[in-house]
Amino acid sequence: MRLLTHNMLSSNIKGVANGFPLGIEVEKVIEKQVELSADFLRNLFPKIEWKALVDAARTMGYAELPEEVDSSMLDSNEFLTKFHHALLELHLEEGALVCPETGRRFPVTKGIPNMLLHEDEV
Amino acid sequence: MKLKQLEGLLGDLQQFSNPKAELEQYPTGPHIASRILFTAENSFGDVSNKVVADLGCGCGTLGAAAALLGAEQVIGIDIDSQSLEIASQNAEDLELDINFIQSDIKNLGWRGQIVDTVVMNPPFGTRTKGADMDFLFVALKIASQAVYSLHKTSTRDHIKRAALRDFNASSAEVLCELRFDVPQLYKFHKKKEVDIAVDLWRFVPKDNQGKEGKDT
Known part of the structure; x- marks a missing residue:
């Protein structure tokens, strides 16, 4: 699971007011190289919750993203390379996503998070 | 990529080994899947360089087609772990990087509208009434650009009304x-093969109509 996907997912347990961002428990991270598309990153940038991405990347062992950003940085190749790597090349292969309010764990197996809710959570 | 080539690649994908009737798991054949994505890409520019989600992805045929046509990120979501296992294997066989999530579409926890395009072959709602509408509701909530979906032709008026009036679509076009x-997969099918008339729809979510085409 890429961190781009993490940036969209939230906990939808009944009674949880803000299920985003999900915490990450890491057992295994893998990296898969993909080609960088600057246009894609520039279009995506305004939709990304930056702090959630920075924290998630750090948990996954990648601490190169700046805490503070603005859109002028999208002209820098160095920044785009880091943004690209964090967003699209780091994968949570084994571990869990954790609801920020209840601490409920959603296990991630072979890269697939299991977000199924129990009957009493719907 | 040419249409024939796309259809050929999708034809090699593995399909449901034990389809579950309650989930209406009918495979999306390579013929239909290739044409849906080919139209989405070549007539509307909704696939390449986009974030594409496949709701109720099953064995992942539509998502794989999106990835083959150059989607930057493809997300396949399904409730059934066996389907996701096959979908994952299919993606690996074609060397495609697709993210899968196991979730009930009804209860999907989602933030924002990072997804540009949804492509889906939802349950037709014949076994679980309203399942088709649950999918359409979620699709129009998470997509910023377009939703492609298959629905039974017999429900055309109902789909159009619901999409425009209740689900925030600015346009709904067959x-x-x-x-x-639908091959004879289940015991309750009496005939050997059933041929259902289905509409391919394209919906545009309302909030984002102004943005259409701008970010290509």
């Missing part, structure tokens, strides 16, 4: 009518 071959 692109073509297809014949969907």
